[in-house]
Amino acid sequence: MPKRGYHHGNLKQALVDAALGLIEAKGPQGFTLSEAAKAAGVTPAAVYRHFQGREDLIAEIARQGFEIFADLMEYAYEKGQPSALASFESTCRAYLAFARKNPGHYQAMFESGLSVNRTSELAAAAARAKDVLERAAAELSEHIPPEKRPPSQMVSAHIWAMSHGVVELYARGTPGGRTPFPAEDLLETGIGIYLRGLGLLPPDA
Numbered sequence: 079m080p081k082r083g084y085h086h087g088n089l090k091q092a093l094v095d096a097a098l099g100l101i102e103a104k105g106p107q108g109f110t111l112s113e114a115a116k117a118a119g120v121t122p123a124a125v126y127r128h129f130q131g132r133e134d135l136i137a138e139i140a141r142q143g144f145e146i147f148a149d150l151m152e153y154a155y156e157k158g159q160p161s162a163l164a165s166f167e168s169t170c171r172a173y174l175a176f177a178r179k180n181p182g183h184y185q186a187m188f189e190s191g192l193s194v195n196r197t198s199e200l201a202a203a204a205a206r207a208k209d210v211l212e213r214a215a216a217e218l219s220e221h222i223p224p225e226k227r228p229p230s231q232m233v234s235a236h237i238w239a240m241s242h243g244v245v246e247l248y249a250r251g252t253p254g255g256r257t258p259f260p261a262e263d264l265l266e267t268g269i270g271i272y273l274r275g276l277g278l279l280p281p282d283a
Contacts, residue, residue, distance in 0.1 A: 089118070089120060089124060089127065089128065090128040090138075092118045092119075092120070093114055093115070093118050093120070093125060093128065093129070093135060094135070094138055094139055094142065095118070096114050096115075096117035096118035097109065097114045097117075097135050097136070097139060097182075098139060098182035098183070098186075099117060099182070100113055100114060100117060101136075101139070101181075101182040101185050101186060102181050102182045102185070105185060105189070106136055106185050106186055106189055106190035106191075107190070107191075109132075110132065111125050111129070111131070111132050111135065114132075114135060133192060133196070136186050136190050136192055137186075137192055137196045137197055137200055139182065139183060139186040140183070140186040140187045140190065140192060140194075140200055141197070141199050141200040141203050142183065143180060143182075143183025143184065143186055143187045144187060144194075144200065144203035144204045144206070144207050145203045145206075146176070146180060146183060147176050147180075147183075147187070147207045148203060148206040148207035148210060150172050150175070150176050151169050151172050151173075151207055151210035151211065152210055153172075154168040154169045154171065154172035155168065155169050155210050155213070155214055158214075162214070162217040162218045162220070162221065163218060163273075163278065163279075165214045165217065165218075166214040166215065166217070166218045166237075167269060169210060169211050169214045170211075170237055170241055170265065170269050171262070171265070171266075173238070173241035173242070173245070173265075174241060174244065174245060174249060174261060174262060174265055177245040177249060177250070178249060181250070184245075187204075188242065208234070208238075211234045211237065211238060212230060212231055212234045214234070215230040215231070215233040215234040215237070216230035218230075218233070218278060219233055221278060222276055222277060222278065223277075226276075226277065228276070233276075236272065237269065237272070240265065240268050240269065240272070241265060244261050244264050244265045244268070245261070248261045248264060249261040
């Protein structure tokens, strides 16, 4: 009986989809190319038609993840317009929403150890997602007096770090197991405290 892989309509995406399932189950370092091939229903040799190694496969998953992430961030940003504050808060919430809905992509993007500069396509996709948050931070920072205004890239980096920390500590593995507060509430209140410190929210908001 011939292998299914030789008749696959889209072998490359089938391997990506198979690897996503393995990443969700075992982590980005917990599977082999042979396992991905088996899950996709093709021979191990067929994998090398599209990927030179496991890291190339993970890089493609990360690229697709950043494209999805950037689209979600763009949608969240536009949803908040014309309010700079609403757009900023919406893009922050989008980070947590993406991590919850796309755990395999998220792990490939942020937990695989791969550099976003591994390929030009991956770097471009990652930059597009980052640019959305930086744009939202820049618009919001315009409401801070110049003498007190931090660089917008610093503001976006702080919020990215906060969002990532909440995801890693409280939204993955056993959500809620280490805190009595939902991850959404932790992120929301953390952003509020940060924005009050910048003078962008009143003390009792």
